[in-house]
Amino acid sequence: MFIVSLGLRALHRNPYRSILTSLGIVIGVLSVIVLVSIGLGAKALVLQSIQNLGPNLLIVIPGSVTDSGAQVGGGTDTTLTQEDAQAIRHDCPDVWNASGALRTAAQVQSSHANWSTVILGAEPNYLPVRDWHLARGGFFGAEEEAASARVAVLGHLVASRLFGLEDPLGKFIQINHSPFRVIGILSSKGQSPMGMNQDDMVVIPLSTLQSQIMGVTYVGVILAAAQSPDRVGDARREIRDLLLLRHHIPAGGHPDFDIQALSDIAKTANRLSLILTLLLALIASISLIVGGIGILNIMLVSVRERTREIGIRMAIGARPRDILLQFLTESAALSFFGGIAGGILGVLSILALRSFLGWPAPIPWEDSLITVAGATLLGVLFGLYPAWRASRLDPMEALRYE
Amino acid sequence: MQEDVRPGLSVRLDAVTKIYNVAGDELPAIRGVTLSFDRGEALALVGSSGSGKSTLLHLSGLLDRPTTGAVFYENSRVDSLSPSDRAILRNRSVGFVFQNFQLIPRTTALENVEMPLLYRGVPPRERRERARELLLSVGMGDRERHYSSQLSGGQQQRVAIARALVASPGLLLADEPTGNLDSRSAVSVLDLLMKAQERTRMTLVLVTHDAEVARFASRTVRVRDGLLEKS
Ligand SMILES: Nc1ncnc2c1ncn2[C@@H]1O[C@H](COP(=O)(O)OP(=O)(O)O)[C@@H](O)[C@H]1O
Ligand SMILES: [Mg+2]
Numbered sequence: 001m002f003i004v005s006l007g008l009r010a011l012h013r014n015p016y017r018s019i020l021t022s023l024g025i026v027i028g029v030l031s032v033i034v035l036v037s038i039g040l041g042a043k044a045l046v047l048q049s050i051q052n053l054g055p056n057l058l059i060v061i062p063g064s065v066t067d068s069g070a071q072v073g074g075g076t077d078t079t080l081t082q083e084d085a086q087a088i089r090h091d092c093p094d095v096w097n098a099s100g101a102l103r104t105a106a107q108v109q110s111s112h113a114n115w116s117t118v119i120l121g122a123e124p125n126y127l128p129v130r131d132w133h134l135a136r137g138g139f140f141g142a143e144e145e146a147a148s149a150r151v152a153v154l155g156h157l158v159a160s161r162l163f164g165l166e167d168p169l170g171k172f173i174q175i176n177h178s179p180f181r182v183i184g185i186l187s188s189k190g191q192s193p194m195g196m197n198q199d200d201m202v203v204i205p206l207s208t209l210q211s212q213i214m215g216v217t218y219v220g221v222i223l224a225a226a227q228s229p230d231r232v233g234d235a236r237r238e239i240r241d242l243l244l245l246r247h248h249i250p251a252g253g254h255p256d257f258d259i260q261a262l263s264d265i266a267k268t269a270n271r272l273s274l275i276l277t278l279l280l281a282l283i284a285s286i287s288l289i290v291g292g293i294g295i296l297n298i299m300l301v302s303v304r305e306r307t308r309e310i311g312i313r314m315a316i317g318a319r320p321r322d323i324l325l326q327f328l329t330e331s332a333a334l335s336f337f338g339g340i341a342g343g344i345l346g347v348l349s350i351l352a353l354r355s356f357l358g359w360p361a362p363i364p365w366e367d368s369l370i371t372v373a374g375a376t377l378l379g380v381l382f383g384l385y386p387a388w389r390a391s392r393l394d395p396m397e398a399l400r401y402e
Numbered sequence: 403m404q405e406d407v408r409p410g411l412s413v414r415l416d417a418v419t420k421i422y423n424v425a426g427d428e429l430p431a432i433r434g435v436t437l438s439f440d441r442g443e444a445l446a447l448v449g450s451s452g453s454g455k456s457t458l459l460h461l462s463g464l465l466d467r468p469t470t471g472a473v474f475y476e477n478s479r480v481d482s483l484s485p486s487d488r489a490i491l492r493n494r495s496v497g498f499v500f501q502n503f504q505l506i507p508r509t510t511a512l513e514n515v516e517m518p519l520l521y522r523g524v525p526p527r528e529r530r531e532r533a534r535e536l537l538l539s540v541g542m543g544d545r546e547r548h549y550s551s552q553l554s555g556g557q558q559q560r561v562a563i564a565r566a567l568v569a570s571p572g573l574l575l576a577d578e579p580t581g582n583l584d585s586r587s588a589v590s591v592l593d594l595l596m597k598a599q600e601r602t603r604m605t606l607v608l609v610t611h612d613a614e615v616a617r618f619a620s621r622t623v624r625v626r627d628g629l630l631e632k633s
Contacts (some may be wrong), residue, residue, distance in 0.1 A: 013508050312504050315465055316565065317493020317521040319486045396466040399504065 010330055021298040022289025022338030025375050027145060029342025030349065032284035032371045033364060037350045039277030041361035044166050045170040046269040049190065050262050054131040056096070058236055059224040059260045060088075078218040079247065079256040082206060085123065085222045092224075092238035096233040100122040100219035102209055108202055109174040110162035117158050119175060121209025121219075129225045137169045137184030140205050148207040153184040156199040171203075176213055180204060232261050248376070288375060292335070292382040297388035299331050311398025320335070320391040327387035328380060335379020339372035342383055410442035410605035411475055411495055411572030413462055417447050420457050420472030432458045432468070433628035439573070444599050444606040446619035454628045455609045456577050462607065463496045463575045464488040475573075497566030497604075499576040499595070505550035505559040511537060511561045512546035518569040536564035540594055556587030563594055568604065577609045592618055 011018045062077035085100035102121040105290045107114065124141050127133065140151050152173060159168050180202075189198040209215055226235035236259050249255050262273075303310070310323055318326075346368065350361050420430075431454050439445055448454045460466040461473060464480060469510070474479040480491060497518075505514050513557070515533040537543050540560040550558055559579060566574055576595060580588035582611040596618055599606040608619055616622050624631035 055403070232626050284423060309503075309506050312506055313521075315463075315492065315504070316518045316568075317489055319489040319521070321486065322489075322521055394466075396460055399465070399500075 005219065009327065010326070011333055013367055015301075017298065020126055021295055022291075022334045022341070024294035025288070025335045025338030025379065026291075026342040026345065028284065028288030029339045029371050029375050030290035031287050032281065032344045033343060033346030033368050034349050034353070035280035035284045036277060036364045036367050037346075037353075039273065039280045042276060043273035044360050046273060047266060050266045050269065051275045052053065053262055054129075054225060055225045055262060056232060057129070057262050058095075058226060058232065058239065059262075060084075060224065060225045060239060060257055062218070062220075062257050069314065073081060077256065078216070080219050081217065082123070082210075082219055084218060084243060084246060085219060087242055088222060088239055089125075091242055094226045094235040094237060094238055096227045097125050097129045098222055098224035099126040100206055101126060102206060102214070102216075102218070103201075104209065104214055106175055106213070106350050108158065108162065110168075110171065112166075113162045115152055115161045117155075117280055118196075119204040119209060119213065120201050120203045121214075121371050122203050123192050123206050126203065126223070126328050127222050131225075132189060133187045134185040135185045137182070138203060139203075141183040148211050149205060150178060150180045151183045151204065151209060151214075152180040153186060153203040155184055155186050155201045155203070156188040157197065158200060158202055159185045175202070175204070178212065199204070207226045232263065235259060254286050288371075291338070291375070292378040295320060295331050295334055295379055296382040298387065299327065299383050300389070302330075303327065303386045303390040306390075307393065307398050307401040309402065310393050311395055314393070314395035315399060323393075324387045324391035327390050328383050331383025331387065332376055332380045335383075336372075337375040338379075339375035340402040342375070345366050409572070410603055411439075412441040412477075413439040413573060413605065414474040414477075415458070415462060415468075415473045416474065418458075418461055418468035418473065420454075420461060420466070421469045431628055432461070434471075435625075435628075435630055437607050437623065437630060439607055442603040442605055443621060444596070444608065446616035446622045447607060447609045447625060448611060448613070448616050449623055449625035449631075450545045450611060453625045455611075455625050458625065459575050459577050459607060459609055461529070463498055463573070464492050465498075466597045489521075493518055493569065495572045496570070497574045498572035499559070499562050499566050499574070499579045501553070501578040501581040503550070503562045503582075505558055505561060505565075507550060509549065510546065511542060511548050511550070511553065511564075514550070514561055515565045517566050518565060522569060533564070533568055536568045537561070539567075540564045554587075555583050556591065558595065559583060559587070559591050563591065563598070567598055567602075570604075572604055574599065574604050574605070575609075578611070580610070580612070580615060588615075 010372045060080065062079040079101070082100045085098050088095055099122055104119050105116065106119045107116050124139065124145055127139055134153070135156065137153070139153055140149065144151050152175070154162070154168055161170065163171065168185065171182050171184060172179045186199070186203070206219065224235065225237060225391060226232045239253070239259055243257055244255060247256055313323065347363055350363050353359050353361050415437045416433055417434055417436050419430065419434050422429045422431055428597070429627060435458065446631055447458060449455050450613065457466070461468050467481050470478050474582070475491070475495065480488065491620055506517070512530070512533055515536055516529045519529040519532060534543070534546065537546050540563055542557060542560050544625070545553065545557065551562070554560065574595070579595065582592055592615060595606065608615070
């Protein structure tokens with residue numbers, strides 16, 4: 001016990017060196033904590049955006065899947081139609097609602113601005129399927145859909161780009177030089193799991209997009225919402241059977257579509273963010289080890305510098321293990337206090353990250369504790385060799401050392 | 403002052419040699435010495451510089467091990483003990499006073515004097531009290547918070563003597579303790595050592611090349627070129 005206080009006193013006598021020595025550990029712990037937090041934040045962000053899309057959602061995309069699971073021509077085939085969407089809506093008991101959708105890129109103009117964005121053709125029930133709401137105005141209904149009316153609902157971002165502070169409702173925009181009347185503005189939705197800004201688009205009736213802009217009859221995707229999250233599996237099976245029948249796919253044949261549930265995507269995203277977190281933790285651990293090597297280095301220098309002191313201590317009765325313990329205490333204390341400081345700085349950095357970048361980075365309390373403990377252990381490990389060297393000095397030679 | 407009066411330690415060097423290896427050359431510093439320090443005597447080791455006095459002292463105090471021969475404390479062999487056991491013996495039974503004081507830098511006088519008790523596991527309060535007593539007895543009671551760098555040579559040597567005496571050793575080994583001091587400090591330091599020896603009846607070995615200093619001792623042994631000189 002007395003020896004431990006000796007080690008601490010030596011640090012106290014040389015505060016600048018102590019601080020510089022533990023800097024490596026401080027930075028190591030800091031980066032572990034911040035990077036783990038960023039990893040967790042990324043995961044939270046992805047899950048949040050998936051949640052945003054609706055947990056009940058099934059996405060039917062055209063194209064076939066080979067035996068190996070690779071998708072051929074995913075999303076670009078033309079095998080799905082609005083009639084498929086309608087059939088899903090009516091004939092699948094576990095499907096609550098569904099909407100076909102098709103998208104293209106286009107220039108959109110207002111009287112004083114120009115914006116390049118995504119035009120989404122959708123059916124009138126697109127919003128409830130997506131669990132999305134209007135900020136203002138209304139959405140198009142069955143009549144507009146039937147009449148291929150030129151009406152548009154603006155995404156949040158598009159509305160402000162084209163009209164600034166003006167009220168867009170009732171105004172006209174040009175899509176491919178045809179005028180469209182603005183009838184509504186969507187509430188802000190943010191990023192999709194695929195990284196697209198969902199506020200950067202204009203929604204028009206599906207039939208209008210098909211016939212007047214693109215000149216096609218297919219849909220790009222069918223979005224279907226199950227009755228409830230636990231019915232997603234049943235709904236998926238029903239849609240599959242229905243489409244196999246409608247597309248005349250024989251039993252055992254390759255379907256010309258694929259159905260993805262958001263829970264699948266969430267699983268993949270989860271796995272990806274786990275890999276990301278592990279990778280970041282690995283990088284951070286390397287910096288922690290570099291910090292430990294710093295301690296090793298300084299402790300070796302310290303042992304050499306204090307050789308004569310060690311000789312004196314041995315002469316008056318310090319056993320090898322007393323010397324060992326003294327130096328080990330020093331390196332453990334250096335890394336422990338360095339770890340604590342790194343932990344505090346790490347938490348502060350995360351708080352700063354949150355308030356300045358709006359990144360939803362959680363404070364990984366548990367990981368922080370483990371990291372500080374690990375750093376202390378590292379200090380002990382890297383301090384072991386210098387301390388052992390000190391304890392093995394010959395008392396007479398150490399006393400004579402200049 | 404409570405001073406547990408312990409009979410001094412008897413030491414015997416039996417046909418010891420010490421051969422240093424310097425850059426591949428064998429350099430015999432002690433070439434076969436048999437010598438006893440009797441319980442409670444004050445002995446002076448004299449001889450010219452380089453004759454091997456310090457080496458003999460280090461061998462006697464278990465700081466170093468002989469190349470051949472043996473060292474006995476109270477008739478039991480001690481030079482072959484493990485480093486740890488020798489450290490314990492040094493701590494319990496031997497006090498060293500060096501020519502260049504050998505105080506621990508950046509450490510106060512009081513902490514220096516406490517140090518042997520610390521390695522003995524004496525609790526802090528007791529340690530501190532005992533160290534204060536010793537500092538007082540060497541006339542350094544008002545300097546306990548001073549660092550060695552803030553003390554004169556004579557003062558440092560007094561602190562070193564307090565440290566050597568704090569654990570009541572049976573054997574006190576002083577290697578030219580006045581060698582780095584002016585004559586006035588030298589006299590008072592020698593006086594301190596002699597008085598302490600008289601009071602505690604410990605065995606004192608005093609290395610010096612000064613015949614004046616040797617007069618303080620009850621017996622004088624002469625070393626020359628690594629051998630004892632018949633007197
Ligand atoms: N560590 C050492 N390495 C090599 N030679 C040494 C060492 N210590 C002492 N010597 C040599 O041993 C001889 C005796 O030294 P020492 O005992 O210090 O003499 P004294 O104390 O009588 O002056 C000297 O020749 C010295 O150079
Ligand atoms: Mg000498």
